[in-house]
Amino acid sequence: MSPTILFAAGSGASEHRPLIITLFACFVVATLFITVWAGRQTKSAADFYAGGRQFTGFQNGLAISGDYMSAASFLGIAGAIALFGYDGFLYSIGFLVAWLVALLLVAEPLRNSGRFTMGDVLAYRMRQRPVRTAAGTSTIVVSIFYLLAQMAGAGVLVSLLLGITSDGGKIAIVALVGLLMIVYVTIGGMKGTTWVQMVKAVLLIAGTLLITFLVLLKFNFNVSDLLGKAAENSGKGAAFLEPGLKYGLTPTSKLDFISLGVALVLGTAGLPHILIRFYTVPTAKAARKSVNWAIGIIGAFYLMTIALGFGAAAIVGPAEITASNKAGNTAAPLLALHIGGVDSAGGAILLAVISAVAFATILAVVAGLTLASSSSFAHDIYANVIRKGQATEKEEVRAARWATVFIGIVSIALGAMARDLNVAGLVALAFAVAASANLPTILYSLFWKRFTTQGALWSIYGGLIASVTLVLFSPVVSSKPSSMFPDADFAWFPLENPGLISIPLGFLLGWLGSLLSKEEPDKGKYAELEVKSLTGVGAH
Amino acid sequence: MATEAPPPQGGTDTSPAQPTTESFVEVQESAEFGELRRTYRSFAFPLTIAFITWYLLYVLLSNYAGGFMGTKLFGNINVALVLGLGQFLTTFLIAWFYSRHAADKLDPKAEAIKSGMEARMESGTESGSPAESRMEAGA
Numbered sequence: 001m002s003p004t005i006l007f008a009a010g011s012g013a014s015e016h017r018p019l020i021i022t023l024f025a026c027f028v029v030a031t032l033f034i035t036v037w038a039g040r041q042t043k044s045a046a047d048f049y050a051g052g053r054q055f056t057g058f059q060n061g062l063a064i065s066g067d068y069m070s071a072a073s074f075l076g077i078a079g080a081i082a083l084f085g086y087d088g089f090l091y092s093i094g095f096l097v098a099w100l101v102a103l104l105l106v107a108e109p110l111r112n113s114g115r116f117t118m119g120d121v122l123a124y125r126m127r128q129r130p131v132r133t134a135a136g137t138s139t140i141v142v143s144i145f146y147l148l149a150q151m152a153g154a155g156v157l158v159s160l161l162l163g164i165t166s167d168g169g170k171i172a173i174v175a176l177v178g179l180l181m182i183v184y185v186t187i188g189g190m191k192g193t194t195w196v197q198m199v200k201a202v203l204l205i206a207g208t209l210l211i212t213f214l215v216l217l218k219f220n221f222n223v224s225d226l227l228g229k230a231a232e233n234s235g236k237g238a239a240f241l242e243p244g245l246k247y248g249l250t251p252t253s254k255l256d257f258i259s260l261g262v263a264l265v266l267g268t269a270g271l272p273h274i275l276i277r278f279y280t281v282p283t284a285k286a287a288r289k290s291v292n293w294a295i296g297i298i299g300a301f302y303l304m305t306i307a308l309g310f311g312a313a314a315i316v317g318p319a320e321i322t323a324s325n326k327a328g329n330t331a332a333p334l335l336a337l338h339i340g341g342v343d344s345a346g347g348a349i350l351l352a353v354i355s356a357v358a359f360a361t362i363l364a365v366v367a368g369l370t371l372a373s374s375s376s377f378a379h380d381i382y383a384n385v386i387r388k389g390q391a392t393e394k395e396e397v398r399a400a401r402w403a404t405v406f407i408g409i410v411s412i413a414l415g416a417m418a419r420d421l422n423v424a425g426l427v428a429l430a431f432a433v434a435a436s437a438n439l440p441t442i443l444y445s446l447f448w449k450r451f452t453t454q455g456a457l458w459s460i461y462g463g464l465i466a467s468v469t470l471v472l473f474s475p476v477v478s479s480k481p482s483s484m485f486p487d488a489d490f491a492w493f494p495l496e497n498p499g500l501i502s503i504p505l506g507f508l509l510g511w512l513g514s515l516l517s518k519e520e521p522d523k524g525k526y527a528e529l530e531v532k533s534l535t536g537v538g539a540h
Numbered sequence: 541m542a543t544e545a546p547p548p549q550g551g552t553d554t555s556p557a558q559p560t561t562e563s564f565v566e567v568q569e570s571a572e573f574g575e576l577r578r579t580y581r582s583f584a585f586p587l588t589i590a591f592i593t594w595y596l597l598y599v600l601l602s603n604y605a606g607g608f609m610g611t612k613l614f615g616n617i618n619v620a621l622v623l624g625l626g627q628f629l630t631t632f633l634i635a636w637f638y639s640r641h642a643a644d645k646l647d648p649k650a651e652a653i654k655s656g657m658e659a660r661m662e663s664g665t666e667s668g669s670p671a672e673s674r675m676e677a678g679a
Contacts, residue, residue, distance in 0.1 A: 086620055090602070097595050100634055104584045108642075128578045203551035224615025231616065242610035243602035243620055254603045265592065285647065288639060295635045298546055447581075524561040527568040534576055534646075535654040538558040 004356045017162060019349065023356040027203075028180065028217035031196045031363070038192035044491060046540070048400060049116035049375050050279040053540070057286040061293020064277050066197030068095075068268075068294065069204055069301055070146070070365040071153030072328075075360055076424025078335070079304075079328025081309020082321055085240035086446075087229070087247050088309055090257070091424050092302035094264025098431075099298065101269040101439075103291045108284040109446050109533035110275060115540045117372075117379035122441050124462070125525040126453040129388075132380040134460040138437040139272040139376035141464060142377050142430055143369045144411065146273070149426035150366045151177070151415025154327040155430040157358055171230070171415075176413035177363060184367040185374065185408075186401045193367045194280060200364035205301060207357035211350075212304040214339045215311035226307070229314035238315070248382060256495045260428055262500030267431025270438030273372035284536050308332055325423035326482065333358065366411070374403035410473030428473055428497055436463030436502035440510045446533055448514075452521050455514030470498035559657050566659060576649040583641050591634055598623055 042048050055063070073095065080088030115121035118133030151174055158173040172292060184192055219226040227241055234240040247257035268274060278287045312321060312331035315338050324330045336354035340347035375403055376401035383391040391399070440459045444451040470493045471477065477484050479491035495501075514521070559567075567573050601609055602620065609620035 034618040037567070086602075086624075088626055093595075093598070093624055096592065097627055097631050100591050100631060100638075101588065103635055104588050104638055222615075224617055227616040227621075238612075238616075240609065241616060241618055241621065242606060248603065248606060257603055258599055261596070265595055288642060292635055292639055295631065301634060303625075303628060492585050524565055528561060530577075531564050531573065531657075533566050533652075534573075534580060535650040535657075537654045537657045538556050540556060 008390070011217060015155045016506070017149045020162075021350040023352055024359055027199075027356060027363075028062055028122050031199065032183065032528075034199070035192040036196045038189065038352035039187035041459060042187075042189040042191055045116070045397050047191060049379065050230070050398045051190035051194050053282050054281060055280045057281060057289025058293050059194070060277060060281045060286070061297065062201045063194045063280070064198075064274065064290060064294040065196040065297040065301070065370040066201035066204070066364050067181075067273060067299060068275060068540045069201070069361065070423075070427060071362045072424045072427035073145060073149050073205065073301070073305070073360065074208075074423055075153050075156065075329045076149075076427065077305045077328070078308040078332040079321065079325070080246075080422060080424050081305065082312035082331040082335075083318055083328040084147040084246035085234060085236065085310075085313070086243050087245050087257070087378070087490060088424075089244075089306065090261060091264065092305045094261055095268070096299050096302050098265045099291060099295045101266065102274070103295070105175055105446070106269040106442060107278050107287045107291050109286045111278040111287040112441070112536045112539045113282070113446075113529055113533045114279065116276070116279060116379045117322070117376045118275045118438065118442070119376055119384075119500070121408050121529075122445055122456060122530045123294055123345055123380075123384075125445060125451070125522055126456050129385045131453060131456050132283070132384045134457055135438075135441075136380035136385075138433075138460050139380070140407075141371040141468065141517050142270075142272060142434045142438070144414065144432035145295045145433055146271075147366060147369050147411040148414050149423050150362050150369070151411055151425075151429065153329060153358070153423045154362050155415060156325055157333065157355055157362075158462075160324060160333055160355070171412075175412050176416035177359075177366065177409045178415065180363055181366045181370050181411075182405055182408035184363070185370050185404045189274075190371060192221060192263075193306050193364075196367055197364045201297065203357050203360050203454070205297065207354055208301060208304045208308065211311070211336055211339065211354065212307040215307045215315070215335070218315070218339065222368060223306075226310055226314055230310040232314075233317045234313050235318070238365075249272045252494045255291060255500060256310075256497060259432075259495050259500035261495040262503060263428055263432035263435055263497050266435035266439055266499070266503055267428075268434075270434035270442060271435075272376060272438070275460035276372050276375060277368075279540075284539070293295060309336060311339075312333055316341035327425075329423050340466075370404055370407050373407050374400045377403040377407075425476070425496065429467075429476070432471075432497050432502060433464065433467045433498040434477045436467040436506040437461075438463075439503075444510050444514070445529065449523070449526050449530075450514055450521050452509065452517040454517040454519065455510045455512075457507050458513030459510030463502055463511035466505050467502035470495075474498065555660055559635065559661050563657065563660065567653060572649070572656075576653060579645050579649065584638070585646075586640065587634060587645060592629065593646055594630065595627065 028034055046052055077088060077091045080091060103522040110121050113124060118139060119132050122135045123131040154174055154177050155170050156171055184196055231237055239245055247253045279289055280286050312335040316334045321328055321331050321334060324334060333354050335352055336350040337347045340350035378396050382399040383396045437460050441456050473491055473493045474495050474496055475483060475491050479489040611619045613622060
């Protein structure tokens with residue numbers, strides 16, 4: 001489509017390419033400095049995995065926000081709203097409401113009864129080796145789904161900013177992102193990662209506030225006018241402001257909307273990289289406080305996605321957005337360019353700032369994800385399964401560092417794929433897998449005294465296999481022009497998000513597996529877990 | 541950020557002293573703990589069901605009540621947007637409501653049980669140590 005517009009965006013960026021690179025380099029240098037500083041204080045396993053459990057509720061709340069507001073939120077939601085109007089807004093709502101599950105049911109009990117990983121709580125009452133293996137597997141699968149989304153976001157930004165269209169160039173940038181994240185995590189551990197996430201959260205909120213302010217200023221702070229202009233420019237009229245543009249077309253797509261909604265609201269409390277953040281504070285009370293801060297910060301941010309998304313539709317227009325990226329992932333940076341003025345220094349500077357913020361966002365989230373999966377590999381699988389609890393702390397942390405390098409390389413390899421999928425849609429898949437495989441076992445473990453090892457295994461593996469298989473045979477992977485493999489067609493499952501089937505299945509299997517279990521639940525262990533989780537006795 | 545004092549040096553995560561399984565079972569079966577469990581569950585569980593129902597209602601209305609959701613209230617602001625913002629508002633309110641309940645009702649009960657258990661653990665080791673020192677003195 002409109003090559004002139006693409007050219008404008010491209011040339012605006014390339015003239016000011018040194019500025020973009022300078023801003024980005026500043027962030028990288030600052031965060032590397034933090035990482036080295038944090039690395040010097042990282043001595044024990046508790047330092048590496050949990051940042052020494054010394055962060056305050058506010059600091060952790062900020063870091064949780066930095067960990068949670070990913071490229072999906074910033075690039076994906078803005079794009080989804082800009083292209084599909086109101087339907088894109090569901091992401092913002094689901095991503096926020098989900099925090100109540102974490103606050104009311106998971107954060108405090110988890111902080112009180114676990115040590116380093118999600119697996120600590122899942123395996124507490126159970127036979128250690130099989131449940132730890134299952135928990136480690138699902139942690140790594142969920143994190144890799146999530147990583148895929150972040151890497152897709154990185155690839156998109158690079159094409160827009162640096163005008164790199166060759167595959168070699170994109171892979172080089174994705175490799176750079178992967179390399180940085182390996183450095184952050186292996187050297188800085190949880191302490192370094194936490195500080196990087198805090199810095200990123202501040203930058204992201206500041207950048208979003210700036211754009212929101214400028215968008216509202218353009219419409220004299222009249223939200224109704226902004227929405228009206230967005231509807232007019234979208235070519236869809238009033239329907240743009242109503243639900244149904246993306247998901248209301250057929251009965252199947254309506255089911256997909258419900259599936260997405262369920263996955264979003266139940267996914268957060270099963271995301272391993274979010275759960276391990278609760279171990280970085282000293283007490284359950286501080287964990288509660290950090291979730292409250294996170295809800296405030298994240299809620300404010302998602303409110304601003306209304307201005308970003310509808311602003312992009314009103315000011316940039318859907319034609320230019322789809323021309324730049326089919327899935328809409330470039331809506332926010334393009335909005336920055338337009339609001340500052342296309343072909344003006346202001347526009348280029350804003351574009352550079354917003355893009356640097358988006359890069360920072362991706363780096364911080366990617367570091368958190370890598371830390372979660374390498375921690376789980378080292379602590380759950382290596383130390384407790386392979387070495388049967390005989391590994392020293394030093395050996396365990398060394399294993400975590402090597403796992404980081406390995407996962408970094410895997411995600412670099414994956415980052416080259418999946419460029420044209422909407423980043424928010426990809427993250428929603430990670431939410432569905434987390435809600436199907438992790439959440440049932442977390443809740444049953446904490447609250448149901450008859451839950452057994454067999455129930456945990458059925459639930460984790462059943463939820464995991466069901467959700468991943470359904471995605472594999474869904475329109476996300478094949479059969480549609482927007483699929484990962486548009487030319488193939490093996491999609492027999494009609495929904496893009498598997499949550500509607502796989503989440504109830506995960507809960508059902510956990511219940512059934514426990515009922516059919518020959519083994520009696522361990523009453524003593526449940527007493528330990530329940531008393532610990534509600535009172536904090538003997539908490540790490 | 542530079543003004544923020546760096547977090548104190550993280551020490552080793554030496555495993556904190558753990559009560560015995562028997563004492564955990566004993567506490568779990570105590571009336572005091574039953575009260576704490578009830579205070580927590582009777583608040584958190586219904587509230588969870590309530591906000592998930594309210595959220596699902598919103599999702600279903602978006603799906604199957606397009607006409608209602610599209611009703612314009614003022615300017616271009618329609619019911620859908622107002623209900624969406626309502627989800628934000630209820631999320632903030634529930635978070636505040638739960639935290640107040642936890643601080644007022646749960647924390648004191650949890651703290652009492654915890655310090656009770658810790659006191660029993662300490663008195664356990666104290667009653668053990670004089671015996672040990674007597675033995676050493678005798679040897």
